[in-house]
Amino acid sequence: MEDGDSTEIFIARWRGGEGGAERANYAMFLVELVDLLELPHPDPAGATHENNDYVFERAVRDADAEGNIRTGRIDLYRRGCFVLEAKQSRWRDQGKEISLPAEKPQSPGFAEPELLGRRSARRDWDVLMRNARDQAERYARALDIEHGWPPFLIVCDVGHCLELYADFSGQGKNYRQFPDRTGFRIYLEDLRDAKVRDLLRAIWLDPQGLDPARRSAAVTRDIAGRLATVSKSLEGRGHQPEKVAHFLMRCLFTMFSEDVGLLDRGSFTEMLADARDNPEAFAPMLEDLWRTMNTGGISPVLRRKVRYFNGNLFANAAAIPLRREEIGELYEAARHLWTEVEPAIFGTLLEQALHRDERRQLGAHYTPRAYVERLVVATVIAPLREEWEALVLGTVERLRLDKPGEAIALVRDFHARLAATRILDPACGTGNFLYVALELMKQLEGEVLETLAALGGQEALALETMSVDPRNFLGLEVNPRAAAIAELVLWLGYLQWHLRNGGGISDPVLQSFGNIRTMDAVLAHDPERPNADRTGTERPNPRRPDWPEADYIIGNPPFIGGKDLRARLPQGYAEALWKAHPHINKSADFVMYWWDRAAALLAARGSRLKRFGFVTTNSVTQEFSRRVMAKRLDGPSPLHLEMAVPDHPWTRATPDSAAVRIAMTVVAPGEGEGVLYEVASEAGLDSDQPRIAFMEARGRIHPDLTVGADVTLTRPLRANAGLSSPGMKLHGAGFIVTPAEGEYLGLGRREGLDRHIRPYRNGRDLTARARGAMVMDFFGLEEGDVRRRFPEAYGHLLRTVKPERDRNNRATYRDNWWAFGEPRRELRPALEGLLRYIATVETAKHRVFQFLDAEILPDNKLLSIALDDAYILGILSSSYHIAWSLRAGGWLGVGNDSVYVKSRVFDPFPFPEADRASRKAIADLAEELDATRKAVLAEHGDLTLTGLYNLRDRIVAGGTLNAAEEGQRIRGRVDIIAELHARLDLAVTAAYGWPATLSDEEVVARLVALNAERAREEQSGRVRWLRPEYQLARSGVEMLAPKPAAVQIEAELAAAAAGKPPFPRDAIGQTAAVLESLRDGRAWSATDLASRYAQGRKAVPRIEATLAALARLGHVAVEQGGYRLRRVA
Incomplete structure (x- = not known):
C-alpha cells in the first residue's frame, strides 16, 4: 500500500467516529501510528520495570515529602527518547478516577473541537492536555537516574493531535514547545506531510539528532573559521584589528539578513560570487549597499528596494578592499544556512576569530549551550515558570468559566510583567548568557500568548503594546569589541527566533537601545x-x-x-x-x-x-x-x-x-x-x-x-594550634640547585654550608618521583654574612635571584633578596628537635599523608604538620579525616583535585581521645603503611604514589585491570596498602567509639558536633593539646571563662504576639497563599488551611476553589487527608 493511502486510512479511521476521542483507545491508536511510521512495536512489559525500556504502562516510583512511595504508570515510554502521556477523559489521580467538577455544558475546557485532527480546529483552553503534560514531566522526573531525562515529552489527544515538548540539556528543567510555538502541535492531517512523519520517526529512533545545537555548532564553527582566515589576512596587511572586526561583523549580518529574508534571498551571496572576478569593485559596492541598509531605499548594487535597518551597525559603512581569495572565504561563509547559526556559541567563536592571540585556539574553548542554559534556567526561567504555571494558570483555571474576562486580564498582566522583566549580565562578554535568556523568555512568552488565544484574548493586541525583545537584556562589558559582538548576537538571536516563529519584522530592523554598555563592572575611578x-x-x-x-x-x-x-x-x-x-x-x-x-x-x-x-x-x-x-x-x-x-x-x-x-x-x-x-x-x-x-x-x-552538617560553622581548636603550615615560598627559582651544583657552590668545602643547602621537596616530588633537588636557605643570615662565608653561593644568588627581586613591587622582597620570600618563621621553630614530620600535598587527586625527614625543606605546595607521632599520621590517613578534608577543604583546577586548607581542615579537626591500646594499634598500622609505600617506591623506579592510589581505588571499586596494571599491582603491594587502610579505618572507628557502619555524611556530622563540644571545652579552660611540651611553652595557657549563650527573648515575644494573617482578597494572592501553605510537603484540607488565616472558616470556599483548580492542572495531588503539593524538580 502506498504511504499516501495508508495515511489517509489512518486519518479517516481515527477522526471518523470510531471512538477516536476516547482515551481508552490510546494504545490501539499508538500501535497503528507506529505501523504507519514503520517503527517497531512496544515490547511486552516485564514483571520488573528495570528492563522495560520501550513499553506501555511503564511503572515508575517516586517519594513524596514524607517519604511515602507512590507508583505511577507512563502510558508509553521509550528509554532515551520520550515519555508519552495520553489526555485523560476523566481526571485521574493516585490510581483512582475522579469526575471533574460540574461545568457548563459546552464549556471550552471540555468540549472537543468540532473538526478533530485538523489544524483549523479551534484552540480552546484544555485543562486535561495541560494536566497530561505535567503528568509526563513528573513521570520523567521519577525515572531511574541511569535512564536520565528523556529529551522529549509527548502529549497525545487520541484522534486529534500530538504535542511535542523538548529539553536537550539533560536536566529536565525546561521542557518547551518543539520545534517552536507554531509547530509543536501535530494534528492528524499533518501526517500527510512526509517531513512530519520523518520528525516523529526521529523522535523514536534518534531524538538527539533533532537538537538544533548539534546541527548548528558545526555550521557556526566553520563560519567562524573562515572569518578568522580573513581577519588574519587583513591584519597581516596592516589594517587595524578593531576596524577589521567591525567590518566583518557587518559582513556576517548582511549574510544573515539575506538568509532570513530581510534582504532578497541569495542577493548578497550572488554579489560575493560576482566580486571574485572583480575584487577591485567589491569595497565600493559593499559601501553603497550598507549605506542603503542604514537608511532604507533603492540599492543600485542590488537593483531593488532595501529595508531600513538603522541601529549602530551600518552607521559606519566603511568597507575594506579584499583580495579574490578573501572574498572567496566570505562567499563560502555566506553559502551556509544562517538560520542554523547558534548565537549561544557564535559570539565566543567570533571573538576568538577576531582576536589575534586567541585565533590559533579557535573552537578549542567555548561553553556548550547546555551549560549556559543550566544556570539561566535556574536563575531566570524557573521562577518565571513557577509564577506562570502554578500561580497564574492555577488562578485562571479557577476563574475562566465564571469570570472569563478576569482570567484573560490575569494572563495579560503576566505578559506585561514578563515584557517588563530586565536581565543583567554584568560581565556579558560576547552575550551568550543574555542570548540564551532571550530565547527561553521568548519561548515562555509564546506559551503565554498561546494561552491568551485559547481563552479568547487578542494576541495581536498584546504584542502591539509590549513584547520581550533585546531591550530587556542588559550587559556590562569592559572589552569594546566583545560588547559590540554581544549586541550583534542578541539581535541575531531575536530576529532568528521571531522569523522562525512566523512573526513579521517592522522597520527599522535594528534599534539602538543602548542596553550593552562598555564599562568596568567592579571598579570606577577618576581619570588615571x-x-x-x-x-x-x-x-x-x-x-x-x-x-x-x-x-x-x-x-x-x-x-x-x-x-x-x-x-x-x-x-x-x-x-x-x-x-x-x-x-x-x-x-x-x-x-x-x-x-x-x-x-x-x-x-x-x-x-x-x-x-x-x-x-x-x-x-x-x-x-x-x-x-x-x-x-x-x-x-x-x-x-x-x-x-x-x-x-x-x-x-x-x-x-x-x-x-x-x-x-x-x-x-x-x-x-x-x-x-x-x-x-x-x-x-x-x-x-x-x-x-x-x-x-x-x-x-x-x-x-x-x-x-547536611555545616562544616563552615566549625571553629579552629587551640589543641591543634601552631603545628601546621605551608612550606617555604621561594620567590626565585635560583634558590633551587642540583646536588652537583651544590658541590660546585661549596657544599662539602665551605664550613657550615651543609646547614643551608638542604634537600627540597614539592608536590610532584611526593606524588610522582623525587627530583633530588636541593635548596639554598640563608634564613637568619644578613647579606654580608652570606657574601663573606659563602661567596660562591652568594654570587649564584646575585646572578639568578636578585635581578628578579629588584623588579618586585614589595619592598621586603627587594631588600631581603638573598632569603626566601616567605621563610615561614612560625614553622621553623615547630620543626626544631624533630627527626621527622608529616606532610601532604596541598592540591592533590589523592589525600595522602607521609613522614618526611626533618632535614628536608618543604615547598609552599606542601602542608607540613610538625608532629612525629605515628598515631597522628594514622588518624590523618583514615577515611574519617579524608571525608572531613573533602568537605571542609576545597576543589581546584581542571583536574578537580581536592585542596587541603589548614585553617579549615587541620585546625578545626577534633582528634579522638584514644586509650593507650588504641593509640598503639593506630600508630603501628600507620608506621607499616608509611614504610610499605616508601619501600615500594625505592624498589621500583617506574611506580609513583599517585599510580599506587589510582590502582587501589580501582581495586576497591571492583574495576578490572589490564596485564600491565596487574603487574604494577603486585610489585606495588597495592592490595597490602588497601588492607592497611581498611585496618586503619577500623582502628580509628574504635578510637572514636562510633559505629563502623556510618556513611561519610554521618561521619562529618559527628565530627562537626565533636568540634563544637571541644570548642566549648576549650572555652572553659580544657585543651587536649596534640604536642603539649611545645604548644604550652609557645602559647602560655590562660583560662577562659565560659561565655553565656545568647537568648532570643525579643524574637520569641514578637513571634508569640503575632496574629494570624488575613487570607488575601485578590485571586492571584489567594493562589500564592495556598501554594505557600502547601510547601511543607504535608497534606492539608481546605478547613485546615483556613484555620491559619484570620477569616477562619469564611475562607474555606475560596480555598476549596483554588485547591480544585490547582488539582485539575496537576500541581497538587488529591489524597484522603486533603491536598498535597506535588514535588517539583
Missing part, C-alpha cells in the same frame, strides 16, 4: 594619573560603579585567583579594587567582587532584584572566597542558595586540554532551602552535546556548597 614615585599610574577615588536595575542577574565573570590579581591585572588595578571594596578580603577570587555586588543589591531594602546566578571557579568553596559568601548569606538581610553545583565542567574539552571545572550558585532573598546538584557521571565533554547526570540533595546549602 602618574603615581607619586612616577613608576606607573594610579586610579584616584576608586569606588564601586552603579549597575542598572534588573529583576535577575546572571553571568560568568572573569576567573582570576585572589593570589594572582596583582600579576594578571593592569599595574595598580588590584590596589584600587581593594580600596573600592574594603569589606572583601584581598585573597578572594576576582569573580567574588561580582558575586558580592549582586548579593548586596539583592539584600538591599526595596530592591527590584529577585535572584542572581553566577558561574565561578570551583575554588569558590575555599576559605577566602567562601568568607565572602558566608558574610552575605548570614547578613542582616539574609540570603540563601536556591541552587548550587559545586563542581561542573565548563569549556568544551579538547585532546590538548581538559574541560575547565567551575561551580554554579543561584541566590534568592531570605532564609530557605535549595537543591544541590553533584555530578554522578559525565561523558562527551569533548563534543557539542556533553552528557552529565546529577544526584540531587535538598536542604539548606552552606557556603561551602554542601548540604
Whole structure:
C-alpha cells in the first residue's frame, strides 16, 4: 500500500467516529501510528520495570515529602527518547478516577473541537492536555537516574493531535514547545506531510539528532573559521584589528539578513560570487549597499528596494578592499544556512576569530549551550515558570468559566510583567548568557500568548503594546569589541527566533537601545594619573560603579585567583579594587567582587532584584572566597542558595586540554532551602552535546556548597594550634640547585654550608618521583654574612635571584633578596628537635599523608604538620579525616583535585581521645603503611604514589585491570596498602567509639558536633593539646571563662504576639497563599488551611476553589487527608 493511502486510512479511521476521542483507545491508536511510521512495536512489559525500556504502562516510583512511595504508570515510554502521556477523559489521580467538577455544558475546557485532527480546529483552553503534560514531566522526573531525562515529552489527544515538548540539556528543567510555538502541535492531517512523519520517526529512533545545537555548532564553527582566515589576512596587511572586526561583523549580518529574508534571498551571496572576478569593485559596492541598509531605499548594487535597518551597525559603512581569495572565504561563509547559526556559541567563536592571540585556539574553548542554559534556567526561567504555571494558570483555571474576562486580564498582566522583566549580565562578554535568556523568555512568552488565544484574548493586541525583545537584556562589558559582538548576537538571536516563529519584522530592523554598555563592572575611578614615585599610574577615588536595575542577574565573570590579581591585572588595578571594596578580603577570587555586588543589591531594602546566578571557579568553596559568601548569606538581610553545583565542567574539552571545572550558585532573598546538584557521571565533554547526570540533595546549602552538617560553622581548636603550615615560598627559582651544583657552590668545602643547602621537596616530588633537588636557605643570615662565608653561593644568588627581586613591587622582597620570600618563621621553630614530620600535598587527586625527614625543606605546595607521632599520621590517613578534608577543604583546577586548607581542615579537626591500646594499634598500622609505600617506591623506579592510589581505588571499586596494571599491582603491594587502610579505618572507628557502619555524611556530622563540644571545652579552660611540651611553652595557657549563650527573648515575644494573617482578597494572592501553605510537603484540607488565616472558616470556599483548580492542572495531588503539593524538580 502506498504511504499516501495508508495515511489517509489512518486519518479517516481515527477522526471518523470510531471512538477516536476516547482515551481508552490510546494504545490501539499508538500501535497503528507506529505501523504507519514503520517503527517497531512496544515490547511486552516485564514483571520488573528495570528492563522495560520501550513499553506501555511503564511503572515508575517516586517519594513524596514524607517519604511515602507512590507508583505511577507512563502510558508509553521509550528509554532515551520520550515519555508519552495520553489526555485523560476523566481526571485521574493516585490510581483512582475522579469526575471533574460540574461545568457548563459546552464549556471550552471540555468540549472537543468540532473538526478533530485538523489544524483549523479551534484552540480552546484544555485543562486535561495541560494536566497530561505535567503528568509526563513528573513521570520523567521519577525515572531511574541511569535512564536520565528523556529529551522529549509527548502529549497525545487520541484522534486529534500530538504535542511535542523538548529539553536537550539533560536536566529536565525546561521542557518547551518543539520545534517552536507554531509547530509543536501535530494534528492528524499533518501526517500527510512526509517531513512530519520523518520528525516523529526521529523522535523514536534518534531524538538527539533533532537538537538544533548539534546541527548548528558545526555550521557556526566553520563560519567562524573562515572569518578568522580573513581577519588574519587583513591584519597581516596592516589594517587595524578593531576596524577589521567591525567590518566583518557587518559582513556576517548582511549574510544573515539575506538568509532570513530581510534582504532578497541569495542577493548578497550572488554579489560575493560576482566580486571574485572583480575584487577591485567589491569595497565600493559593499559601501553603497550598507549605506542603503542604514537608511532604507533603492540599492543600485542590488537593483531593488532595501529595508531600513538603522541601529549602530551600518552607521559606519566603511568597507575594506579584499583580495579574490578573501572574498572567496566570505562567499563560502555566506553559502551556509544562517538560520542554523547558534548565537549561544557564535559570539565566543567570533571573538576568538577576531582576536589575534586567541585565533590559533579557535573552537578549542567555548561553553556548550547546555551549560549556559543550566544556570539561566535556574536563575531566570524557573521562577518565571513557577509564577506562570502554578500561580497564574492555577488562578485562571479557577476563574475562566465564571469570570472569563478576569482570567484573560490575569494572563495579560503576566505578559506585561514578563515584557517588563530586565536581565543583567554584568560581565556579558560576547552575550551568550543574555542570548540564551532571550530565547527561553521568548519561548515562555509564546506559551503565554498561546494561552491568551485559547481563552479568547487578542494576541495581536498584546504584542502591539509590549513584547520581550533585546531591550530587556542588559550587559556590562569592559572589552569594546566583545560588547559590540554581544549586541550583534542578541539581535541575531531575536530576529532568528521571531522569523522562525512566523512573526513579521517592522522597520527599522535594528534599534539602538543602548542596553550593552562598555564599562568596568567592579571598579570606577577618576581619570588615571602618574603615581607619586612616577613608576606607573594610579586610579584616584576608586569606588564601586552603579549597575542598572534588573529583576535577575546572571553571568560568568572573569576567573582570576585572589593570589594572582596583582600579576594578571593592569599595574595598580588590584590596589584600587581593594580600596573600592574594603569589606572583601584581598585573597578572594576576582569573580567574588561580582558575586558580592549582586548579593548586596539583592539584600538591599526595596530592591527590584529577585535572584542572581553566577558561574565561578570551583575554588569558590575555599576559605577566602567562601568568607565572602558566608558574610552575605548570614547578613542582616539574609540570603540563601536556591541552587548550587559545586563542581561542573565548563569549556568544551579538547585532546590538548581538559574541560575547565567551575561551580554554579543561584541566590534568592531570605532564609530557605535549595537543591544541590553533584555530578554522578559525565561523558562527551569533548563534543557539542556533553552528557552529565546529577544526584540531587535538598536542604539548606552552606557556603561551602554542601548540604547536611555545616562544616563552615566549625571553629579552629587551640589543641591543634601552631603545628601546621605551608612550606617555604621561594620567590626565585635560583634558590633551587642540583646536588652537583651544590658541590660546585661549596657544599662539602665551605664550613657550615651543609646547614643551608638542604634537600627540597614539592608536590610532584611526593606524588610522582623525587627530583633530588636541593635548596639554598640563608634564613637568619644578613647579606654580608652570606657574601663573606659563602661567596660562591652568594654570587649564584646575585646572578639568578636578585635581578628578579629588584623588579618586585614589595619592598621586603627587594631588600631581603638573598632569603626566601616567605621563610615561614612560625614553622621553623615547630620543626626544631624533630627527626621527622608529616606532610601532604596541598592540591592533590589523592589525600595522602607521609613522614618526611626533618632535614628536608618543604615547598609552599606542601602542608607540613610538625608532629612525629605515628598515631597522628594514622588518624590523618583514615577515611574519617579524608571525608572531613573533602568537605571542609576545597576543589581546584581542571583536574578537580581536592585542596587541603589548614585553617579549615587541620585546625578545626577534633582528634579522638584514644586509650593507650588504641593509640598503639593506630600508630603501628600507620608506621607499616608509611614504610610499605616508601619501600615500594625505592624498589621500583617506574611506580609513583599517585599510580599506587589510582590502582587501589580501582581495586576497591571492583574495576578490572589490564596485564600491565596487574603487574604494577603486585610489585606495588597495592592490595597490602588497601588492607592497611581498611585496618586503619577500623582502628580509628574504635578510637572514636562510633559505629563502623556510618556513611561519610554521618561521619562529618559527628565530627562537626565533636568540634563544637571541644570548642566549648576549650572555652572553659580544657585543651587536649596534640604536642603539649611545645604548644604550652609557645602559647602560655590562660583560662577562659565560659561565655553565656545568647537568648532570643525579643524574637520569641514578637513571634508569640503575632496574629494570624488575613487570607488575601485578590485571586492571584489567594493562589500564592495556598501554594505557600502547601510547601511543607504535608497534606492539608481546605478547613485546615483556613484555620491559619484570620477569616477562619469564611475562607474555606475560596480555598476549596483554588485547591480544585490547582488539582485539575496537576500541581497538587488529591489524597484522603486533603491536598498535597506535588514535588517539583
